[in-house]
Amino acid sequence: MLKKIITIMATSLVFASGLVHASLVNVDYVVLDKPIPQLHKDKVEVLEFFSYSCIHCSHLEPFMLKEMKSFAPDTYLRPVHVVWDDDVYYNLARVAAAVNSTNMKLQADPLIFDAIFNKHIELWRPEVFNKWAVQQTAFDGQKLVKSYNSLENAAAATSMRKMGEKYNILSTPTVIVGGKYELKFPQGFAAGMKTLNELIEKVRNENSARAASARKLPKSIGASLAASANR
Structure with missing residues (x-):
């Protein structure tokens, strides 16, 4: 009996110290009524509207960038910039589209946020962005500008707009895992990363179960008869 009491106390202390994190539905995350199709259905998508x-x-x-660096090969981040007007949001979506197409999110995003919020540089103005980007040394600014000014760039920004409208994205950040679990942050972003990893594992297990179920083939009539004859 004493051993049982000690075990219960130890378990309580572990939960109280935050060493074990058990995400709660409708608190740490919600299940979407209308799932969002993933780009790669057999992988784990972390979709970020921002x-x-x-x-x-x-x-x-x-x-998010720290987690992105440690994602398993079956997990990927899908950043989608919201477009709520034809000026600031649209032009910033063009910046995001350029960052995505050049795979420079890890290098460029911290500097983009810093430029806007700390240095008050109006990167939503195309001429300002072009001038700022080519001056950067932490990433290939020339490559980013080339992508920003390409014909494909406007189409990518428009696609982001349509996606946000289709799924009625009204606030940012909105993070969705596996196309169906929307992450919440009731205890802040650091705690939210624990929930994120739990949801990634949840989707991974669901994908594995679905794949295993698809591999099961029905027994042939002959095999069934043979089994019956051997009983």
Whole structure:
């Protein structure tokens, strides 16, 4: 009996200290009524609706980039910039589209947020962005500008706009795992990363179970008869 009491006390202390994190539905995350199709259905997608003009997104970004660096090969981040007007948001979505197409999110995003919020540089103005980007040394600014000014860039920004409208994204950041679990941050972004990893594992297990179920083939009639004859 004493051993049992000690075990219960130890378990309580572990939970109280935050060493064990058990995410709660409708608290740490919610299940979407309308799932969002993933780009790669057999992998684990972390979909992030964000804006470079969103202060909360700037606070989340360091945590998200850190997690992104440690993602398993079956997990990927899908950044989608919201477009809520034809000026600031649209032009910042063009910046995001350029960052995505050049795979420079890790290098460029911290500097973009810093330029907007700390240095008050109006990167939503195309001429300002072009001038600022080519001056950067932490990433290939020329490559980013070339992508920004390409024909594909406007189409990518428009696609982001349509996606945000289709799924009625009204606030940022909005993070969705596996196309169906929307991450919440009731205890802040650091705690939210624990929930993020739990949801990634949840989706991974669901994908594995679905794949295993698909591999099961029905027994042939002959095999069934043979089994019956051997009983």
